[in-house]
Amino acid sequence: MPRPTIQIGDEVREMTADEYAQWQADNKAHAAAAAAADAKAAALASARAKLAALGLTDVEVAALLGA
Amino acid sequence: MGANAQTTVPTFTASQVLTADQQNQSARTGVPVFATTITRDAAFGGTGEKTLAEGQLAYVEGTGLQTYNGSSWVTWGAAPSTGALIYLTGASFTTQTSVSLPSNTFTSTYRNYRVIFQVTAVTADSDFTLRLRASGSDDSTANYRTAGSGINSSASAVTRCNNLATSFTVGESDNTEVAYSLVLDVISPQVATDTNIHGGYCFFDKPVSSGYINISVSGNHQTTTQFDSLSFISSVASSITGIYRVYAYADS
Numbered sequence: 671m672p673r674p675t676i677q678i679g680d681e682v683r684e685m686t687a688d689e690y691a692q693w694q695a696d697n698k699a700h701a702a703a704a705a706a707a708d709a710k711a712a713a714l715a716s717a718r719a720k721l722a723a724l725g726l727t728d729v730e731v732a733a734l735l736g737a
Numbered sequence: 738m739g740a741n742a743q744t745t746v747p748t749f750t751a752s753q754v755l756t757a758d759q760q761n762q763s764a765r766t767g768v769p770v771f772a773t774t775i776t777r778d779a780a781f782g783g784t785g786e787k788t789l790a791e792g793q794l795a796y797v798e799g800t801g802l803q804t805y806n807g808s809s810w811v812t813w814g815a816a817p818s819t820g821a822l823i824y825l826t827g828a829s830f831t832t833q834t835s836v837s838l839p840s841n842t843f844t845s846t847y848r849n850y851r852v853i854f855q856v857t858a859v860t861a862d863s864d865f866t867l868r869l870r871a872s873g874s875d876d877s878t879a880n881y882r883t884a885g886s887g888i889n890s891s892a893s894a895v896t897r898c899n900n901l902a903t904s905f906t907v908g909e910s911d912n913t914e915v916a917y918s919l920v921l922d923v924i925s926p927q928v929a930t931d932t933n934i935h936g937g938y939c940f941f942d943k944p945v946s947s948g949y950i951n952i953s954v955s956g957n958h959q960t961t962t963q964f965d966s967l968s969f970i971s972s973v974a975s976s977i978t979g980i981y982r983v984y985a986y987a988d989s
Binding site: 674676678680682685689692696697699700703704 | 830833837840864875903
């Protein structure tokens with residue numbers, strides 16, 4: 671299977687093996703970072719919901735969570 | 738005697754049959770005019786092209802008259818007035834994974850540059866990153882810091898940041914609504930000090946229902962590496978179609 675292509679100026683060529691390995695590693699790291707960010711956002715949303723269920727106002731929730 | 742030294746300044750007669758050498762002598766005595774230093778450098782040394790040697794004259798638009806001293810180009814006199822921005826290079830690209838400016842786009846001729854990337858289509862939802870580039874290779878060391886903050890079309894705050902990462906993070910694009918553009922100043926890429934970026938970009942979030950986002954971004958690459966190019970990289974193979982343009986800020 672051919673590797674993805676890149677364009678440098680007007681020249682288009684296939685990625686070298688090193689460039690392809692770097693690109694794959696970048697995507698893996700980016701996916702991990704995105705998953706961590708999503709998990710953090712989900713935890714924050716869950717915390718907001720639980721605090722609201724306890725009767726806290728939006729202002730009180732914001733004061734507690736800092737946002 | 739150097740390669741540019743002449744032994745005659747010929748005059749030809751009517752109906753004279755000229756040899757290739759005579760025509761080359763004539764063709765090479767004029768001062769070639771180039772749009773940029775990049776096109777100047779590309780015009781010598783290739784197949785069927787003259788070998789660059791001491792004494793070569795060239796006129797570069799926006800820079801002026803230059804001579805080659807055997808190791809570098811020397812500019813003579815005051816550069817012509819060209820305005821504040823000098824166009825350097827640009828290209829369109831179709832379903833690429835990564836797009837790099839030509840080698841030696843950033844040179845010691847100018848200190849600061851403006852780069853504009855516009856993505857007009859993506860084949861799938863994609864994340865975009867930017868890497869500085871030197872001598873034909875992207876710099877993937879963990880020396881990039883990105884501080885981006887903005888707002889979406891629903892008036893919610895949005896951030897796009899990283900710290901000691903292997904690239905600048907410069908947003909993303911939904912594949913159904915593509916309106917990504919990046920306008921970036923690149924500060925001192927060819928100086929042996931930090932390279933900074935300042936600018937902004939906008940895009941439709943993934944998913945597009947999250948709205949249209951504008952981010953004001955600054956970035957720092959904390960090394961003394963002298964960069965001559967940069968790369969715009971998509972997380973999805975063969976995904977991005979668009980256009981870029983690069984300008985230099987005039988230094989005087």
